Amino acid sequence: MTKAARKSTEEKLLLAARRLFCQAGIHATGISRILEEAGVARRSLYTHYGSKENLLKAVLDTEASMWFHWFDLELPDLKCSARERILVLFDLLGKWFEKEDFFGCIFINAVAEHEKDSGWVKDMAGAYRYQIIARLQSLVVESGAGNADMVTQKLGLIIEGAIVTAMVTQSSKAAHIARLAAEDILRCMECSPSQAEAASSATTAAMESA
Amino acid sequence: MTKAARKSTEEKLLLAARRLFCQAGIHATGISRILEEAGVARRSLYTHYGSKENLLKAVLDTEASMWFHWFDLELPDLKCSARERILVLFDLLGKWFEKEDFFGCIFINAVAEHEKDSGWVKDMAGAYRYQIIARLQSLVVESGAGNADMVTQKLGLIIEGAIVTAMVTQSSKAAHIARLAAEDILRCMECSPSQAEAASSATTAAMESA
């Protein structure tokens, strides 16, 4: 902390764990590999975190904090309309996808490889998602949407789709596609706030034979 | 196969493995648990599949076949417009999400917990996704879209988002939201086939500070 600001042991472990958990999977990543990548002794991990599970919790906590920090402090800094700030979200997604160490969202990945009926992973991911959606909704409300709740959910779904698509295809194109889709959503919201509901029931009867 | 049509050993293993891999994760599911659930002897698994990895491959193959079968044979059966068939897709998604044994898409989950730079899991998931997108695209083309490729990618992204959202939230609401979002996409496609591209560059400059 004096002048070189060398990474602390905790930071080194957190960074290595985050990368390996995302790149190779959580269960597939052994403690030894994390230690090797972090350049940290075995004992240090257990004095700081106590277990692999606690390390994962710390990684998820850190990830959530980073996103909330960005959402609450950095995004409001650029003074533009709420609609523009929503779209900037997708450009940020693109920058994230372009990073060489992008391997999907660790929350989604963690849920995917843990028990889905119960457990703290599911709970943490749910809480994280709730908070992200809440922040997204305040942007949507600020942009003056009538049916803000539905628009928010559509946008949230597109964001999640973009993250997973980018993970599977290993390409950042998904962010661009997502942004265009979001623009469609916002355009429909402006033109016809309640028309969407009316048009949705016409074709529902066709699904009976499936 | 005579009249009781009892499940074969392979089927029992495939079903148990599919459910457990999805519900609890692939790495977190031990061989013994699969055998217990399937009611099958340990040796039978290895005579039929040789390894856990091969069993996973078989599960993925089966899953892909089921989707392709549905897409190629059942969907064309209901004689309605291509646009309506696209929307029926989302109703089917809803029925899938409502099942008590829905725990996400096994392809997405498998990618999430395996190496993301290389490996057969990534390859299989990529091939599967490619074939699904191709079928989706033929529907979009049939519906008369000008920029069919972009519309297809938007819809594919929404489908993936719905699947992941349904997995994380353990709710089938995502299918309904996805359908409404898809209707927005299709409406924008009809009204202004090329307008979307023009409007997308206006706010791109705002992201420099991120």
Add this chain to the structure above:
DNA sequence: ATTAAGGTAGACTGTTCGGTCTACAGTAGA
């Protein structure tokens, strides 16, 4: 100078896992 904190190195442990092996039972066709 001494002490205490926090680090490294790496041997060690108990458990669990994927996978193999032996022994045996039911069944159906030659």
Add this chain to the structure above:
DNA sequence: TCTACTGTAGACCGAACAGTCTACCTTAAT
């Protein structure tokens, strides 16, 4: 009836894993 096939039951093996322990080093405050 013999044989071949397909299955069960479960002991067993080696490897890998998460986690513990001992011994030692460095650094900074007392």
